[in-house]
Amino acid sequence: MSGEARRIAHLDMDAFFASVELLEHPELRGLPVVVGGRRAGAPGPGQPYPKLKDYVGRGVATTATYEARALGVHSGMGLMKAAVLAPEAILLPAHFEAYARVSRAFKAAVAEVAPLIEDRGIDEIYLDLTEVPGGSRELALRLKEAVRQATALTCSIGITPNKLLSKVASELDKPDGITILGFGDLPARIWPLPCRALNGIGPKAAAKLEGFHLRTIGELAQADPAWLVEHFGRSYGAWLHEAAHGRDERPLTLSREPKSISRETTFERDLHVKADRAALSKILLDLCERLAQDLARKGLMAGSLGIKLRFEDFQTVTRDQTLPAPIARADQLREAARACLKRVDLERRLRLMGVRAGALVPADQAASGAARLAEAPPPGLFDPSDLA
DNA sequence: TCTGGGGTCCTAGGACCC
């Protein structure tokens, strides 16, 4: 039984990173501004802001103000491409510490209104409003006011019976919008939208659907579920059908433990293992040190370690290794990463390297477990690798 | 004018065990 109808909100901060930057640089309000790029270096006092057209190098737009989006700049777009569309746009470097601080502030403010929160990253959350007294519009206004008072920023809110629809709804009236929908609104408000508007249909699935002339969610809803399963697999095909009909029973995930922690970097220029050995070695050590800090800060150890490499042609490979015992120190991480590296053919030049800690275990548990084993090996238990 | 960095989840094949 699904019980009574739920009331779920999706709250999404408007152009979050760019909006936080505008708090620092109010004189840029109303202008096309893009946040992104590598250490562009903040302009000194009296210096003009750097323009997108003056940017050279690798990097993507992390966020863009609505003025920049109107020129065609989207997050994830390469900056060199963005510069063609909006050469005069201001380019600001990202300040992740500031965004994290504002993120905590808006979530704390929202929790005062509605405590059941699913964290969906730095700038968005789901809320369960089912048991919160008050009308949906009234609650949305209260949430927006709480966010505004805590951060001086605007957000957009969708309220519907489930997460799937609320996520779509919060996009419908951006920025600073409120959209409240029931199942009855499906044909008029949801079905005309492109399939891509559904959270879970990405570029690949959308292109494949389009190949079958299924462009809108309404067209997808009309498709025979058995046919969808045939072409998209049992799990995904069934989900496509349910999603197109706005059905989604997923509960909110109120807390979760991290499954992995990773650090990666794209190089300024492509590097070759032989010609750039020293540079790559330094980068690997750097990544491992940062990963070790992350693990220490969270009190975790890695039960497995993996590397990720991206070649100059953008092909990406990963190598993972389950460790005999959890590790957390930088030198241990590096040794394990090097063992993984040996399993990759490194003829082509590299553009990215990353390290990832998986199978995470709390450091106190891992330490006591290892100590117990070292102190008193169980009698009669022998390790086959001893024979090697 | 090529495409960041941090994640999650799913699939699929092979090893290994019962």
Place this chain on the structure above:
DNA sequence: TCTGGGGTCCTAGGACCC
């Protein structure tokens, strides 16, 4: 010796999301 099947763990890759 052959055959079959199920379950779990490990690894690699890929889609997707923020």
